[in-house]
Amino acid sequence: MLAVTRSFSKEFSNLKSIGIGSQKLLKYKLCTTLNQCQNVRFVHNNNDQRKYGQPTPITHPHLLKEGEVNVGIIKEEFVQRRKNLVDKILSSNRINGRGLIILPSARKKYMVDHIPYFFRQDTDFRYLTGCLQPQSLLVIDFTETTHQTYLLLNDNTAYEEKWEGPRFGFQEATEFFGVDEVLSVHSFQEVLTKLTKDKNKLNLWYDFLNPRDEEIHQDILEFIKSLGQVHNLNNIHPLRDVLHELRSVKSSAEISLMRKTCEIGALGLMKTISSSKHLSSELDYLATIDYYSRLAGASYLAYPPVVASGNNANTIHYIAATDTVRPGDMMLMDSGCEYHGYSSDITRTWPVSGQFTQAQEVLYDIVLECQQTLIKSIVPNETTIDDLYRRMLRELCKSLQHAGIIKEQEESAALRFVHLYCPHNVGHHLGMDVHDCATLNKNTPLVPGNVITVEPGLYIRQDNDKVPLEFRGQGLRIEDDILITKSNCEILTEGCPKSKKEIQNLVKRGV
Numbered sequence: 001m002l003a004v005t006r007s008f009s010k011e012f013s014n015l016k017s018i019g020i021g022s023q024k025l026l027k028y029k030l031c032t033t034l035n036q037c038q039n040v041r042f043v044h045n046n047n048d049q050r051k052y053g054q055p056t057p058i059t060h061p062h063l064l065k066e067g068e069v070n071v072g073i074i075k076e077e078f079v080q081r082r083k084n085l086v087d088k089i090l091s092s093n094r095i096n097g098r099g100l101i102i103l104p105s106a107r108k109k110y111m112v113d114h115i116p117y118f119f120r121q122d123t124d125f126r127y128l129t130g131c132l133q134p135q136s137l138l139v140i141d142f143t144e145t146t147h148q149t150y151l152l153l154n155d156n157t158a159y160e161e162k163w164e165g166p167r168f169g170f171q172e173a174t175e176f177f178g179v180d181e182v183l184s185v186h187s188f189q190e191v192l193t194k195l196t197k198d199k200n201k202l203n204l205w206y207d208f209l210n211p212r213d214e215e216i217h218q219d220i221l222e223f224i225k226s227l228g229q230v231h232n233l234n235n236i237h238p239l240r241d242v243l244h245e246l247r248s249v250k251s252s253a254e255i256s257l258m259r260k261t262c263e264i265g266a267l268g269l270m271k272t273i274s275s276s277k278h279l280s281s282e283l284d285y286l287a288t289i290d291y292y293s294r295l296a297g298a299s300y301l302a303y304p305p306v307v308a309s310g311n312n313a314n315t316i317h318y319i320a321a322t323d324t325v326r327p328g329d330m331m332l333m334d335s336g337c338e339y340h341g342y343s344s345d346i347t348r349t350w351p352v353s354g355q356f357t358q359a360q361e362v363l364y365d366i367v368l369e370c371q372q373t374l375i376k377s378i379v380p381n382e383t384t385i386d387d388l389y390r391r392m393l394r395e396l397c398k399s400l401q402h403a404g405i406i407k408e409q410e411e412s413a414a415l416r417f418v419h420l421y422c423p424h425n426v427g428h429h430l431g432m433d434v435h436d437c438a439t440l441n442k443n444t445p446l447v448p449g450n451v452i453t454v455e456p457g458l459y460i461r462q463d464n465d466k467v468p469l470e471f472r473g474q475g476l477r478i479e480d481d482i483l484i485t486k487s488n489c490e491i492l493t494e495g496c497p498k499s500k501k502e503i504q505n506l507v508k509r510g511v
């Protein structure tokens with residue numbers, strides 16, 4: 001009971017310090033009594049059955065080590081990320097007053113009445129907090145010299161716990177996430193009003209043009225409008241750009257997670273290739289990659305995989321997976337998994353019979369050689385994704401001319417036709433999201449700690465009567481995930497073979 005009294009009085013003084021009135025406090029006190037009691041058990045009794053809003057080292061010691069907030073990432077790293085964000089903002093902005101960062105989490109969405117979609121936390125919110133609870137809010141209040149972090153969470157009531165599962169109590173969340181204070185998300189307007197009540201210049205970082213959560217966005221807009229009446233509101237800056245710059249350079253903990261998710265994704269794909277002779281429909285292949293990925297520890301597939309046999313591979317985003325697979329077909333599978341918040345993204349193309357036809361072999365050689373040339377050409381701190389794209393077009397052009405698929409002899413004339421056979425880009429950043437840090441400029445040199453995909457392809461539709469008959473109806477792509485290191489780069493997905501010989505042997509003989 002002593003801990004209850006002590007932690008409650010601490011929270012009481014926190015509330016007073018941000019000036020929430022006594023009536024509000026009474027309401028707050030009633031609804032957080034449950035939290036306070038749970039807090040005692042969190043700290044003092046590790047043997048009970050108490051669960052929280054997400055796995056913790058106490059409840060899930062098979063997943064998290066002591067001190068970790070998310071699998072593989074300790075609390076101090078999250079604290080450092082928030083500091084890095086503030087420092088980065090301050091390094092390019094003179095705020096001349098105070099700054100406020102507002103970042104909502106994802107909200108639960110429903111397919112139909114009471115049937116939720118699978119919940120996935122907002123990536124930026126997860127990156128800065130490690131908190132996996134929906135309908136939360138991160139607020140960072142900062143000046144040139146200090147910053148305070150507030151995490152606003154849903155109240156934990158017995159009713160909610162019964163239907164939705166447990167949530168963190170506020171005091172235990174303060175300790176677990178390493179923030180300065182945790183408050184009710186329902187009091188966010190009071191919290192923001194209090195934080196902005198002095199008449200100093202206010203600088204706001206909030207993604208108001210492309211909001212993450214429409215519902216709370218309306219309330220935040222109301223708040224911003226109310227600020228305009230009393231404040232010298234300097235500017236509203238978007239938050240994503242600066243966050244994506246930070247997220248694009250992976251820490252050593254993140255690199256370990258990227259290695260793991262790529263290892264699982266590559267292994268799953270290898271096992272799927274080697275199961276080919278037992279599989280007869282695209283759906284069989286989809287089920288197989290899903291099965292092997294989750295069995296190896298993936299949370300789920302990172303995106304609806306492309307499982308495209310034969311001519312279906314010419315539809316770049318083919319995700320229907322409704323066809324049967326014919327013996328002479330190649331299978332193009334673009335799949336990746338998510339492992340505790342980190343994604344892999346791999347593509348292989350192989351003959352389901354275990355033997356490429358001569359024409360398939362010609363096309364496969366072109367794509368593989370191009371991909372290997374591109375990976376070898378990466379120079380850290382120099383090469384950009386745009387460079388790789390231009391290089392890909394030139395390489396493919398040369399090979400397509402050689403194979404008689406592009407008839408034009410002049411390079412400049414021939415180059416105009418390459419996009420007909422490879423209409424997509426050469427790659428993208430990869431990390432917590434599959435298309436990671438999407439606001440980054442593709443013309444920025446790749447630096448150590450970046451992870452990108454390199455994924456040239458060739459697509460020749462069945463009805464393309466301009467190319468020799470034997471090439472028609474074939475679609476191929478080879479994609480690996482590449483970590484940029486200080487001296488060159490590391491292929492994180494090399495666990496899945498791609499040489500012609502190896503891939504044919506995999507189908508014929510299994511793993």
Ligand SMILES: [Mn+2]
Nearest residue numbers: 345453455479
């Ligand atoms: Mn990709």
